[in-house]
Amino acid sequence: MKIGWLYPLLFGSCYIFKAHGSLLVIATNETYADRIASFGPRLSENGKVGYLVEPFTDPTGCSRVNAPCSDWVALVRRGGCSFITKVRNMQASGAIAVAVGDPEHQSGWITMYAPGDTSDITIPSVFLARNEYRALLYLSKIVDSPMTILLQLDDFITWPLLDILMVIFVSPSIMMIFIYISWQLRLKSRKKLEVAPMEFVVRLGLKQFSFEKLRENEAEECAICLEDYINGEQLRVLPCKHDFHTYCVDAWLTTQKKFCPICKRDITCNPC
Ligand SMILES: [Zn+2]
Ligand SMILES: [Zn+2]
Structure with a gap:
């Protein structure tokens, strides 16, 4: 059960559903932080191993491409079309996962969100901030053979469960505290009116x-x-x-x- 979509409703533009992950380059043993998308399947504890490849016919992932190899993880750049369109195209192109990178903005990591039904998405996808994306793109281009990577989930807390706990316990508690404080203030001002100075x-x-x-x-x-x-x-x-x-x-x-x-x-x- 995923209720991360509730947050845009509850907190407006402050979208706080976050699942942190990282991308490990097997050859160098270096990790690059990423952010798991709010749609698609969740990464298992074992993560996902594949070859990180940028589709050279369309680096944005806004159209279908020929699979460069089996078990490939598409490294596509942000822009040109929506996140969900990129993931759908790469899924249709045989990718086992998608890493979307920010080529320009320095806005850090964002959670890729898609409105509507996303139940057709069967591959995980992650978002890379600008520096991580650029470093990985550079690495993927200088190695001769496809670069093996592991997509992993860093927070093994089941976030949907945490979401549910937040909504069930935290929100009503804040509401109760607010009601109690305003009730006390009302009592105080009423009491003031009832007595003589x-x-x-x-x-x-x-x-x-x-x-x-x-x-x-x-x-x-x-x-x-x-x-x-x-x-x-x-x-x-x-x-x-x-x-x-x-x-x-x-x-x-x-x-x-x-x-x-x-x-x-x-x-x-x-x-x-
Ligand atoms: Zn009297
Ligand atoms: Zn008396």
């Missing part, structure tokens, strides 16, 4: 409790802590004329609600 509360009226001056219907206890007032105790008087211990009501207004605990009047709203 301290600088507002400290400007509210104060009085000293006195049994002697107590009038009818005036409270003798704090409705928040339910403790009786003591003579001389400092009370906070809200705009609605209800009074409480200063420390009780200040804490209530600045951390719980900006309403009077008895009549529910908004103390910041004047007059309400």
Whole structure:
């Protein structure tokens, strides 16, 4: 199951499906990094051995050519037609694999991608960056007989499995973290609206409790802590004329609600 094609949808032009490989020249034991295409069969752990040959009648691989030998790996240059067209042509020309090289651009390695149905592709293909392509092209031309190479996969992690794990675990996790943070921010701003600012509360009226001056219907206890007032105790008087211990009501207004605990009047709203 290949779902690498999901990435262009998920990340737009940032195509991060990558499978790294390398091309080993058997005679010199030198390796050249490449990038496996997103289409076609995957390279096995043993890789693919063949003779690297540039089709001289059409080095771009945009048309079919006569097979130079059996077990040949086509070394074609980028441009002229799509990647998938090159691979289809080389497959039809008997190549067992295709290495597409970048002759000009210094954009590094790219993953060759093809839209639509690519199930007809039965040979693997890789992309070579400019320096690797030029070096291999030079080597393939100076040796007398076809150059034997091994195409190998460097990352033996099964990338489609990793793709699935990324989509299943990473994307929902990022989404959950984002939702949690925005929920916390919303809670914080809502809480801010529900309480009264301290600088507002400290400007509210104060009085000293006195049994002697107590009038009818005036409270003798704090409705928040339910403790009786003591003579001389400092009370906070809200705009609605209800009074409480200063420390009780200040804490209530600045951390719980900006309403009077008895009549529910908004103390910041004047007059309400
Ligand atoms: Zn109290
Ligand atoms: Zn009140």
